[in-house]
Amino acid sequence: MMTLHPKIIDLTLDRMERLLAALGHPERHLPPVIHLAGTNGKGSTQAMIRAGLEASGLRVHAYTSPHLARFHERIRLAGKLVDEDALSQLLDECITANGPDPITFFEATTCAGFLAFSRVPADYLLLEVGLGGRLDATNVVDKPALTVITPVSLDHQQYLGTTVAAIAGEKAGIIKRGVPCIVGPQTPEGLEVIEGKAAAMGAPLHVFGQHWHCFEDRGRMVFQDENGLLDLPLPNLPGPHQVQNAGAALMALRVLGKGDAEAAVTRAYWPARMQRLTQGPLVDAAPKVELWLDGGHNPAGGEAVAATLAAMPKRPTHLICGMLNTKDVTGYMRPLAPHVTTLSAVSIPGEAATLSATETCAAARAAGIAAEEAASVQAALAAIVARDPMARVLICGSLYLAGHILRENG
Numbered sequence: 001m002m003t004l005h006p007k008i009i010d011l012t013l014d015r016m017e018r019l020l021a022a023l024g025h026p027e028r029h030l031p032p033v034i035h036l037a038g039t040n041g042k043g044s045t046q047a048m049i050r051a052g053l054e055a056s057g058l059r060v061h062a063y064t065s066p067h068l069a070r071f072h073e074r075i076r077l078a079g080k081l082v083d084e085d086a087l088s089q090l091l092d093e094c095i096t097a098n099g100p101d102p103i104t105f106f107e108a109t110t111c112a113g114f115l116a117f118s119r120v121p122a123d124y125l126l127l128e129v130g131l132g133g134r135l136d137a138t139n140v141v142d143k144p145a146l147t148v149i150t151p152v153s154l155d156h157q158q159y160l161g162t163t164v165a166a167i168a169g170e171k172a173g174i175i176k177r178g179v180p181c182i183v184g185p186q187t188p189e190g191l192e193v194i195e196g197k198a199a200a201m202g203a204p205l206h207v208f209g210q211h212w213h214c215f216e217d218r219g220r221m222v223f224q225d226e227n228g229l230l231d232l233p234l235p236n237l238p239g240p241h242q243v244q245n246a247g248a249a250l251m252a253l254r255v256l257g258k259g260d261a262e263a264a265v266t267r268a269y270w271p272a273r274m275q276r277l278t279q280g281p282l283v284d285a286a287p288k289v290e291l292w293l294d295g296g297h298n299p300a301g302g303e304a305v306a307a308t309l310a311a312m313p314k315r316p317t318h319l320i321c322g323m324l325n326t327k328d329v330t331g332y333m334r335p336l337a338p339h340v341t342t343l344s345a346v347s348i349p350g351e352a353a354t355l356s357a358t359e360t361c362a363a364a365r366a367a368g369i370a371a372e373e374a375a376s377v378q379a380a381l382a383a384i385v386a387r388d389p390m391a392r393v394l395i396c397g398s399l400y401l402a403g404h405i406l407r408e409n410g
Helices: 014-022 042-055 084-098 105-119 164-174 188-201 241-256 261-266 281-285 299-311 329-339 357-366 377-387 399-408
Strands: 033-037 060-063 075-077 124-128 146-149 181-183 205-207 212-217 220-225 228-233 290-293 317-321 342-345 371-373 392-396
Touching: 014 084, 014 105, 033 042, 033 164, 042 060, 042 124, 042 146, 042 241, 042 261, 060 105, 075 105, 084 105, 146 164, 146 241, 164 188, 181 188, 181 241, 188 205, 212 241, 220 241, 228 261, 241 261, 241 299, 281 377, 281 399, 290 399, 299 329, 299 392, 317 329, 317 357, 317 377, 329 357, 342 357, 342 377, 357 371, 377 392, 377 399, 392 399
Parallel strands: 033 124, 033 146, 060 124, 146 181, 181 205, 290 392, 317 342, 317 392, 342 371
Antiparallel strands: 060 075, 212 220, 220 228
16 A cells, blocks of 8 residues: 555545445445544544443444554444554454555555444444645545544645645645634634634534533533533543543533534543553563653643643652654653653654654753653663663654554553
């Protein structure tokens, strides 16, 4: 599949429409679709919506990207990850129908997902945008049941634009005529663009801070909209930002008129988002260390991790960080500086676009963090344990590094 197009990313819908037509238009035979876009939080929000729907006995498909440990994570059929044989057959079918024509890896695999989702009965399909929204391969569903736009910030500027307003315009491309849209917290310039698109499309908006509110109060989560107030436990996904993600999920369930609100907040599972590692070789190598894993990689992700660390009990905190060379590395690290003791910089194994440990180390120092290079995550952890055996250690900076850790530490 990687040989069928010279670029990994090439945003257009022409190739998708051609291949879907050749496959008999599976995108027209899907369960009701909930389409999610946003820079940060869409995966967590999707996981919470799924937890709420499944807890009420509904069958839910889910499409996410990128995967962490195995590609199969991207396609969840009525609650279960697609199996190897089914995935192989779906991909073969797509590549045969495509022939030698250009198609990107993400487009081909998205078509395979649509085939699977059209053939297995379910009550809903949670469809996560891959990149942007307007020209993303998932944006071929004419009439979803609901759209969701989580917080929009700067990321992937080389594809989506250099301002929040421009990026919000791309995300708002999933808004469809007459289809309700849930909007998470936004900057004023981002919200203006989203509201303009919704007005042009006649799409009812449910906007954070206007139509719904959520906040932490005395160790509980409070959600309120025009239908009343919910007093719920805090989300089981760690971090203050998850309260707002949970709010978007609850608003989605309210609009759908389905789902279990408390289960949405307390039963969601989304790996590599401030995930506590409790077993595996890394944990065995540092039994007294409090070991965490997070895949956030842009400035907003850095702010979310910083807020999470600030809310934790005080403990010396060390980062093991690897990042891609396409990211705003200093922008990611700057919010973390007040909350960490040291940073160990590593290269991401097997990733051509990894930033070198030397460059990551330099960026950390520029952000005000005491930093050193390490040959690997294992070497970095061993050095931290030798100095501070009771420390908190967070492995962070990239979903690709997080995936490597989950594979190696499984």
